[in-house]
Amino acid sequence: MGDESNRSILIVDDERRFTAALAKRLELRGFSCCMAFDGLSALAFLEKRPFDAVLLDLRLPDVHGMQVLSRALAARPGLRVIIMTAHGDERDRRVCLRLGARAFLRKPVALADLLALLEGDAGGGG
Amino acid sequence: MSAAPGAEGEGLVFLGKATAVISHSIKNVMATVSETAGLIGDLVALAERDPRRIDLKELGVLGETIVEEIQRGFQVVQLLNKLAHSGDQPVADVDVEEVVTVVSGLGRCLAYCSGITRLPSAGERPRIRTQPLLLQDLLYRALDAAFRAVGPDGEIKVGVERGADGVCVALQGLPAGFRGIFESPGVELLKQALCARIALDKDAGVLRLVLPESLDEARA
Numbered sequence: 001m002g003d004e005s006n007r008s009i010l011i012v013d014d015e016r017r018f019t020a021a022l023a024k025r026l027e028l029r030g031f032s033c034c035m036a037f038d039g040l041s042a043l044a045f046l047e048k049r050p051f052d053a054v055l056l057d058l059r060l061p062d063v064h065g066m067q068v069l070s071r072a073l074a075a076r077p078g079l080r081v082i083i084m085t086a087h088g089d090e091r092d093r094r095v096c097l098r099l100g101a102r103a104f105l106r107k108p109v110a111l112a113d114l115l116a117l118l119e120g121d122a123g124g125g126g
Numbered sequence: 127m128s129a130a131p132g133a134e135g136e137g138l139v140f141l142g143k144a145t146a147v148i149s150h151s152i153k154n155v156m157a158t159v160s161e162t163a164g165l166i167g168d169l170v171a172l173a174e175r176d177p178r179r180i181d182l183k184e185l186g187v188l189g190e191t192i193v194e195e196i197q198r199g200f201q202v203v204q205l206l207n208k209l210a211h212s213g214d215q216p217v218a219d220v221d222v223e224e225v226v227t228v229v230s231g232l233g234r235c236l237a238y239c240s241g242i243t244r245l246p247s248a249g250e251r252p253r254i255r256t257q258p259l260l261l262q263d264l265l266y267r268a269l270d271a272a273f274r275a276v277g278p279d280g281e282i283k284v285g286v287e288r289g290a291d292g293v294c295v296a297l298q299g300l301p302a303g304f305r306g307i308f309e310s311p312g313v314e315l316l317k318q319a320l321c322a323r324i325a326l327d328k329d330a331g332v333l334r335l336v337l338p339e340s341l342d343e344a345r346a
Contacts, residue, residue, distance in 0.1 A: 015154050017191055021161035028168050038278070059150065061238050061278035086153035087146075107157035111164055 006032045008050070009118070012042040012068065013057040013084070018107075022055070025111060031118070039063035046072050046079075053080040053118055058096075059087045066095060073100045082117055084109050133260055133319035136312045140263035141213065144232055148206045151235040155199035162191050205231045212258040217341055220258045222286050222293050223251045229265045230284065239273035245285030245298075252286055252293040255340040256320060264316045265295060268333060271307045272297050291323070292338045300331040307333070321345060 009026055013019045014037050023033035034051070036042035039060040046054070054072060058065035069081055083096045086107040093104040103117050166188050173180035208228050226244065233239040272282045276299065283298040306326040307313050317324060321344035323336040338344035 015158055017195065018154065018158040018161050021158065021165045021188075021191075025161065025165050025168055028172070059236075061240070086157060087150045107153050108160040109157065 006030065007052040007118070008032045008034070010034045010036060010042060010045055010051045010054045012036045012039070012054060012060070012065070014038060014059075014061050015057070026118075029115065037061075039065065039068040042068055043071055043075075046075060050076070051079070053082060055082050055084050055114075056101075058083060058085040058092060066092075066099060069096060069099050069101055082114070084114075132315045133257075136315055137213065137257075137259040137263055139312075140266065141209065141259070144209050144262075144266070145206070147232060147235050148202055148209075151202045152199055155195050155202065158195045159192055159199075162188050162195070201231070202235065205235075209262070212262055215258075217255060217257055219253055220256050220261065221251055221253050222261075222295065222337070223247060225258060225261050225265065226284055226286055226295060229262050229269060232266060233269050233273070238278040239269060239282075241273075241276075241279065241281040242269065243281055243283045245283050245296075247286050249288075252288045254293050254337055255342060256337060257341065260316050260319050261337065264313065264320060264322065264335060267310070267313055267316075268295075268297055268307050268335060272300055272304070272333065275301050275304045289336065292336050295335045295337070297333040297335075298331065300326075300333060302328065302331070304328070304331070304333070 007030075009023075009031050011019050011023055011033055013035075016035075016037060019035045019037070023035055026033050034045055036045050039062050042054070042056070045051075056065050056068060056072075060068070065083065065085070069083070072079055072081060081101050083093075083101045083104045084107060085092070085105075088096070088104065088106065096104050105113060105117075166185060169179075169181070169185060169188075205228060209232070212228070230242045230244065233242050269282065269284075273280065276282060281299055285296045285298070287294050287296070304326070307324065313324075316322070321338050321341060323334075325334045325336065326332075327334070
């Protein structure tokens with residue numbers, strides 16, 4: 001398992017067990033992970049500290065993931081946001097990419113695909 | 127006996143929505159199982175390189191997580207099965223508590239309306255003769271409207287009781303500003319098809335859906 005020099009990832013998903021397992025898998029590969037289980041907590045995290053990437057679900061208990069995406073990118077232009085959802089259709093994918101998401105993955109997500117996106121380039125701007 | 131044509135269309139739309147909610151829930155279960163199994167694989171790979179790093183307790187917890195998630199998935203599939211069969215007969219003898227259970231289960235699949243609390247019924251479980259699919263649709267709309275009013279952290283208590291004019295499903299815990307579910311044309315169609323009465327007690331924060339004991343007699 002590789003060393004990603006503690007690149008920091010914020011995982012935003014209300015499925016707590018999924019989020020915890022994914023965070024642990026990424027940490028074993030050298031990433032540093034924070035978890036938020038709703039949209040407002042995610043935005044609060046983003047205000048407090050920079051992240052290299054955000055993994056964002058669309059269906060959240062409080063605000064829709066697309067709103068989180070817009071507000072996160074307005075606050076931190078260039079932030080690498082990857083959508084991971086069990087719900088999104090083709091229209092959601094197009095809207096999210098237009099709003100500035102780097103990728104749109106459907107759950108269950110293959111870790112190799114996610115790692116390829118996270119390791120693609122070091123940019124982030126968060 | 128069949129429902130008004132518009133109401134049947136509403137029922138079909140409801141089934142479509144419910145199926146989408148349930149498929150989303152099943153995908154979430156599979157994603158959790160997939161990630162947890164992947165994590166077990168990662169930990170085993172680490173232990174193969176350095177046996178001192180194996181944590182049997184952690185592996186046990188992760189195995190238990192998979193079992194529990196599969197149980198969750200099984201319950202969601204059972205819910206889908208019940209919903210699918212609710213359209214088998216246009217009018218049937220219905221256990222109202224069972225309908226509340228199915229719709230509450232559907233609500234719990236949604237992130238924003240998980241705080242549903244069931245109130246225990248006094249006495250016998252009320253059964254009525256009605257259109258189960260349309261009753262589920264009406265109750266789902268009521269719960270959806272209630273949670274949009276109380277917010278995702280809110281709690282709505284749902285109780286079933288037999289009254290003088292039929293069986294009442296009561297949603298308690300509505301905020302002062304709740305405006306009811308009366309504005310939608312779909313609700314009006316369902317209300318008419320079910321011969322239901324919808325009453326909002328703003329002071330008490332309670333929405334009541336009152337259903338006749340027998341739809342056949344109420345329509346006669």
